[in-house]
Amino acid sequence: MPIHFNWRITKYDPGYRSYNGNYLREEWTSISDICHVFEGSLTPITIHDYLQVENSYVDAVVRVMDCLKIETLEVRGLEKWEEALEISQFNEIYSQKMRELYSHTSEGISLNKVEISLLCRLILREHIWCRLHANDSMFVHFGHDYYMFIGSEKKCADTLQKIRESGLFVEDFHSPINVD
Known part of the structure; x- marks a missing residue:
């Protein structure tokens, strides 16, 4: 079956969008924003806050895979900015499996749900970028600033x-x- 349903899935409340779709609030958009204070908060974003949202994104991808009974997604349009994964902050949230996945991910490779979960984290943390596809059944695309699109x-x-x-x-x- 072809893709008939398309969604933008984000942490951004659509109630704060202008009539032309621009998001009007200043919110964190990157792992590098941890320890900064943003509109509507008196305290800085913590690693815990960040991971809670990141987990929701990863879970969303896996939930749609489960709904469609898809076991793997294919990597397309792969972009790596570093030969090896270089981590300057928050080293403790990068597992050995995540580091290994970064090294062996290549164009066209099919990844299982555990690997997809790790890859989504690498994408959200801005270390790698790609599209994820399951033929004509599902896709996952990531935009800038924590925008995710699923078909x-x-x-x-x-x-x-x-x-x-x-x-x-x-x-x-x-x-x-x-x-x-």
């Missing part, structure tokens, strides 16, 4: 509700990522 052959209504309950916002939205 699916099925509606997955219960899954989307669980994603919303995790604190993320799900909007009908086509991915702006060029797949040519």
